[in-house]
Amino acid sequence: MAELLRCEKLTKRFGNVTALQDVDLAVESGRIIGLLGPNGSGKTTLIKLxxxxxxxxxxxxxxxxxxxxxxxxxxVSYLPDNNYLDARMTVRQVVELFGDFYADFDPARAGEMLTRLGISPDCRLKTLSKGNKEKVSLILVMSRRAKLYVLDEPIAGVDPATRDHIIATILDNYDPSASVIISTHLISDIEQILDDVIFIQNGRILLHQSVEQIRESHGMSVDEWFREVFKW
Amino acid sequence: MVTRLFKYEIRSLGRTMLPIWGVLGGIALLTRLIRFFESESTVYGVVFGSAVVALSLGIIAVAAMTVVTVIRRFYTNLYTAEGYLSFTLPVTPFQHISVKFWTAMLFTAASAVVAFAAFCVAFSGELLVEMWHVAIYYCRQMIEAAGPGRFVLYAVEFALIALCAAATFYLLVYACIAVGQMAKKNKILAAVGVYFAYYFATQILGTILIVFMIVLDGSAFMLAINDFINDYPNAALAIGIGYYLAQCAIFFGVTNVITYKKLNLE
Incomplete structure (x- = not known):
């Protein structure tokens, strides 16, 4: 498997606050990786870098x-953790925008997913519910044939049914030769789809292992091991 | 990619500006309609006067909204949540800034044309012909004073100065926003602070320079400048254009370097 992403001694400071400290990381292609850590651990900073x-x-x-x-x-196909699309645009317009700028974007696939969800292309984004906005954002991101998908908190703040839908969308649409990095702290919901996990705390990588290794060496699920590691 | 950026930039600004231009056009048409009922009556005077006031306010509003819309678009599309998309598109910050700048200039010119057209519509007919005659009379006087060849040069230089002044203003604001976005919070306030700090710094430096020159050789320096402007007005205007262009290059460079090296989408 070819190396896709590499971080070498990656450090980011905001004034006196160190958000990331000497992060060394290598991600190969064809993996689904959970970037896991408590709030403020540096997940979003790493993704933005x-x-x-x-x-x-x-x-x-x-x-x-x-x-x-x-x-x-x-x-790289990136899903931020907030609403980043111009709310005045219609769904059709944002699909057109992605098609115009990303050569690997498949508008037919996006259209198909939107139809399945019953979201009209003529809806303005500002008229959509929070859940539907997040679904549209995810559809746009997953309709690309990218080499690396970076999804920042894709399942935060949505109901369990939407959560399942989002996870299914990720699984159904990513190219198996690509890698997916999913940042979240809702581990139990995504554990079953992960190949590897990265634990991050206070801007440092604590662990980068396969899910299998964690289960074998610690005899517990990733969610249980996470709770153990980040116990107060 | 640049063509596509232009497409979305024009669409976005058009979404705000087209209705505003439409309203101004409506006021102009209404003013023209009112003039069909021209009479000596007080009622006509009040109604027509109100329409002219509305038209004047409309033209001022178009000018103000153009500036606000252009600046707001630059800020929100690059340095707020929308920047997450803008800066993950496969285009460079240079292309983003360039496209935003040229679209801003295009919409500023378009607003000027719309305002002029609204004026022409509102006062079309004999009134406009009269105004046109007055304008031609003053133009002739200026041509006679300047000499026919130089008048064209003056006209071109004044047009360029106006364009350069608008360009310098937009690029200065862009640079201030780019510096302001580096602040941890209150980014807009920081940008406004940078703008005023720059303004006061240049005023103070200019004053110090003048005082220094006066102290150095009395009023000779100021008189020399005055003589140069009077003797070579076209050259003085050309220097003014060059000064504006130099500022444009600096402000653009500052915005570009900060966006490349210090982008801070926290």
Whole structure:
């Protein structure tokens, strides 16, 4: 399996606060990885650095050997943890936007998923419920044939049924040769789909192991091991 | 990619500006309609006067809304949640800033054309012909004073100065927003602070420079500048354009470097 993502001594400080400290990480293709950690552990900062939305204080991050830039942005499909689409646009317009800018975007696939959900392409985003907005965002991101999907808290703040739908959408649509990084603290909901997990706390990587290894070596599920590691 | 960026930029600004232009057009048409009932009566005077006031306010509103819309679009599309999409599109910050700038200039020019067209519609007919005659009379006087060849040069230079002034203003605001977004919180307030700090710093530096030159050789320096402007007005205007362009390059560079190296989408 080829190496897709690499972080070397990656550090990010905001003033006096260190959000990430000397993170070394390598992610291979074809894996679904859970980026797990409590609130404020540095998950979103790491994701933003991978996507070039923040610049590292020191160290470097590369996707297939390239630093974040035009080349990596055409390979990485990113779902932020907030509403990032212009609410005045219609669903049809955002689908068109993704199709215009991403060569790997499949509008037919997006249309199919939207139809299945009963979301009209002529709806303005501001008229959609929170759950439907998140579904539209996920559909856009998963309709790309990207090499790396980076999903920041895709199942936070939605009801269990929507959560299941989101997980099914991820599984049904990602290219098996690609990798998916899913940041969350709702581990039990996604544990069954993960190949690897990364535990992060106070900006440091505590653990990067396969789910199998965790189960074998600790005799417990990832969720139980997470609770053990991050016990107050 | 640049063409596609232009498409979405024009669509977004158009979504706000088209209705505003439409309202101004409506006021202009209404003013013209009122003029069909022209009479000496007080009622006509009041109604027509109100329409002219509404038209004037409409033109001011179009100018203000153009500036606000353009700046707001730059800020929200790049440095708020929308930036998560903008900066994950496979385009460079240079392309983003360039497209936003040229679209801003396009909409500013379009607003000027719409305002002028609204004025022409409202006062079309004999009144407009009269105004046109007055304008031609003053133009002739200026041509006679400047000489026919130089008048064209003046016209071109004044048009360029106006464009450069608008460009400098937008790029200064872009640079201030780019600096402001680096703040941990209150990013808009930080941008406004940077704008005023820059404004006061340049005023103070300019004053210090003038005082320094006066102290150095009395009023000779100021008189020399005055003489140069009077003797070579076209050259003075060209220097003014060059000064604006230099500022544009600096502000654009600052915005671009900060967005490349110090993007802070916290």
């Amino acid at each position: 991978i996507n070039g939305l923040l610049t590292p204080t020191s160290g470097r991050v590369t996707v297939e050997g390239d630093a974040p830039g035009v080349v990596t942005k055409s390979k």
